[in-house]
Amino acid sequence: MATIYDVARAAKVSLATVSAVVNGTAYVSPGLTTRVTAAIQKLGYQPNLLARSLAKQQTHTIGMIVPNIANPFWPEVVRGVEDAAHAAGYTLLMASSDDDRAKEALYLRLFLAKRVDGLLLTKAAGPLDPDLAAMLRTTRTPVVQLMRSSTALGGDKVLIDEREGSLAAVAHLLRLGYRRIGMINGLDQVSTSAQRLEGYRDALASWHVEFEAALVVRGDFRVESGHAAGLELLDRKPDAVFIANYLMTVGFMGALRARHLRCPDDIAVVTCDDHPWLDSFHPRLTTVNLPKYELGQAGARTLVERLEPGHPAGAKRARVVTLKTTLCLRDSCGCDLRRGAGA
């Protein structure tokens, strides 16, 4: 690969001049400019961004850590990030933590060592290694928390109003007349799980339905856990169930089949996270639609704003943006069966 030296030599100018025309960072006379661009053309010169990054102390790369890219919730979020990041001139380093703190720490250190300009983090279940928190602080690497909020970390956050979404979902079930509403929640020590539980409890409370601890069981966002949680929950004879994500709902449907139960006839289901294909297959799921793409997009934009000069970095206060959900009514809640029944 040709270097800036080669170009300078070919154009018979100095390094600084080449750099100036490449970056448009200073006026260069038309004559020299054409000589330089010609040399660049001829040599096929492409600036080495590694060297540039080292010199400028800025990589134009952002690191993103999600729990698991293979969980269908995340790809759309990543796409939002990718589009917004790219539009602002940033590239994306990606990794999955599997909600494993050790893995998360590993990737975090790695990304820091690679000198990403900033991080988009969906905190793995549990606290953040204090070492890491300190490192984040001393390196002054901005991190915006995405989807999940950890108190171990300050800074910007882009979240979804899970409490309200869950409340709406459970209130809908209550309105339809269901009274033994189970819940399959996500991992403990994850902020969304706490918020969803809160929404669930608030809905029950406002309908004066007593909270029954045995009706909420915990999963880990994966299919198998939804299946296991479902079997456990079904023994307690709920008439409806609210599930924290799609993959666990898939598992729950398997549990239903194992018990020869039908949805929504025997039991109603409302779940979090909508997908284009839910319309086409039965039972058509009623869901709390989470704005995935917008989440990623807003996250990346927030990070970029924090990164770009012009915003006196230290001066700007932490920002937290909260996106709204919408309830997406279909068949699995038993709307059609129950309409009016609970009124």
Place this chain on the structure above:
Amino acid sequence: MATIYDVARAAKVSLATVSAVVNGTAYVSPGLTTRVTAAIQKLGYQPNLLARSLAKQQTHTIGMIVPNIANPFWPEVVRGVEDAAHAAGYTLLMASSDDDRAKEALYLRLFLAKRVDGLLLTKAAGPLDPDLAAMLRTTRTPVVQLMRSSTALGGDKVLIDEREGSLAAVAHLLRLGYRRIGMINGLDQVSTSAQRLEGYRDALASWHVEFEAALVVRGDFRVESGHAAGLELLDRKPDAVFIANYLMTVGFMGALRARHLRCPDDIAVVTCDDHPWLDSFHPRLTTVNLPKYELGQAGARTLVERLEPGHPAGAKRARVVTLKTTLCLRDSCGCDLRRGAGA
């Protein structure tokens, strides 16, 4: 951040000594070693990988370009890549091309400028810019082609035997007695589309069913195109249809609803790409299961092998590995309805 200079000064040794203990690249006496490690501890020194990369001409980063991470086919592939790459000490730069050649070229140049050690590329529809092909060659950046094979590019390939998968799918439909089998294929100028069509035609041929060009319509892998293609195809009264991916099948199901047709009662469907949730919703799709995770894993491993020394880079011939599909029988093909009917 502390630099290697700071460590050297604190430990009262030279740079080379610090480098030697950090990298374990040469013997250092126990005394100096402890002094150095103590200094590293005390200063919280983390090597700057950017500087290292520049010096070593090696970033331990690989770039991956997929058509669209939000298409549910890709996340699992990315996960396979991520796991294998990370296991070998590589980080992943990711981008979606949207099957847009210009976007692909942009990302390719960017990744090259960032000096990725190698690339995992699922070629966007259409040829590769000759400039880019030349650049890939002169920089000697290994690229392994994933899922799709472009003749514009030599080198390693990790593919799926789409022809055989499609043949099995269509043969299954023929065996059940269907004779007017439509096809919704993917984008033109994409190798998988050609192979799937080939499998479709071969199946028809071996059953002595005449190929009817009007029965194969083209989509672009997205939901809307499956819907539009479906409406078009349904006018031609097929009794079964083979669809090239999941998203288009989702769109096709919408077209079925619009025409008040049921699957499999009125029309049978077999599609490519299996998912955990297909078991839980109706109609339960019969699919050609594509080994997504394995594809990504094999791709990353192939690339890493090409990258690691010990394998005389130039000497090793291009390798192409082809993964097998399996037919996953469920309800949408009408197995239950038709068993024996076509025999």
Place this chain on the structure above:
DNA sequence: CTGAAAGCGCTTACAG
């Protein structure tokens, strides 16, 4: 076994 020096390919004051 250890250290001084050059080099990786850029950017950016600072003179002229």
Place this chain on the structure above:
DNA sequence: CTGAAAGCGCTTACAG
């Protein structure tokens, strides 16, 4: 407006 020089933070021959 243009150029020589130092610096970004490492690695790696090469002496000693």
